[in-house]
Amino acid sequence: MSRIVACTNLTLDGVMQAPGRPDEDLRGGFAHGGWATPYAAMAQAGEAIGKAGALLLGRRTYEDFARVWPQRTDSPFTPWLNDIQKYVASTTLQEPLPWINSTLLAGDAVAAVAKLKREPGKDIVIMGSGVLVQSLMRHDLVDEYVLLIHPLVLGSGRRLLAEGGGFAALQLVGSTSTTNGVVVATYRPVGVP
Numbered sequence: 001m002s003r004i005v006a007c008t009n010l011t012l013d014g015v016m017q018a019p020g021r022p023d024e025d026l027r028g029g030f031a032h033g034g035w036a037t038p039y040a041a042m043a044q045a046g047e048a049i050g051k052a053g054a055l056l057l058g059r060r061t062y063e064d065f066a067r068v069w070p071q072r073t074d075s076p077f078t079p080w081l082n083d084i085q086k087y088v089a090s091t092t093l094q095e096p097l098p099w100i101n102s103t104l105l106a107g108d109a110v111a112a113v114a115k116l117k118r119e120p121g122k123d124i125v126i127m128g129s130g131v132l133v134q135s136l137m138r139h140d141l142v143d144e145y146v147l148l149i150h151p152l153v154l155g156s157g158r159r160l161l162a163e164g165g166g167f168a169a170l171q172l173v174g175s176t177s178t179t180n181g182v183v184v185a186t187y188r189p190v191g192v193p
Helices: 042-050 059-071 077-083 109-118 130-138
Strands: 004-011 052-058 085-089 102-105 123-127 144-150 170-177 183-189
Touching (some): 052 130, 085 109
Parallel strands (some): 052 123
C-alpha cells in the first residue's frame, strides 16, 4: 500500500499560491509570486521527496511544471522530476501528456487516487496542487503533510486550508528549521478527537 504525502510551501497565513516565480499563478490578481524563492527551502523537504516513488499533480501544477522544469538544466531537481512517474488528475487534459513519464488519471480523481493507494509501492508525493489536496483531504486520503512554513504574511492568495475544507486532527511527527526561518513541519492525521 502506498502513502499519499502532500508537500507544499506555505506562508504563515497559509498562502500556497505561486511560491516559485512572479508569473507562476496570477489568478485573482495575485502579485506576490516567487515569495518562496529567496528561502530555497525545498531541499529541506528531502526526506519526503527521497521516499517518493511517484508524483501526483493537479492539472494546473502539472502544466506549469511541464512548461518549466524540462528546460531547467541548471537545477539538480530537473533529472529527478523528469525521471519520476507523474500521475495527473485532470478532467480536461488528454493523453498523450507532453512530459515524459506522465500518466493521466481518468475519471474521478478521488477514486483514482484511492486505487493508487491500494497498490504496493513507495510514497506518492503531491507538490502544490491545492485543489487536489483539498479534495483528497475531504476523503481522508492524505497520509502525511510536509509543510514548509515561510516567515511571511502575504494577506492574500490561495490557501491550502481553505474556508469550508474538511476537518483534520493532526499529530506533529517531525520538525526542523532552516537558517533563514523556514519551519519544515511534518504532520500525520490521527482521526477525529
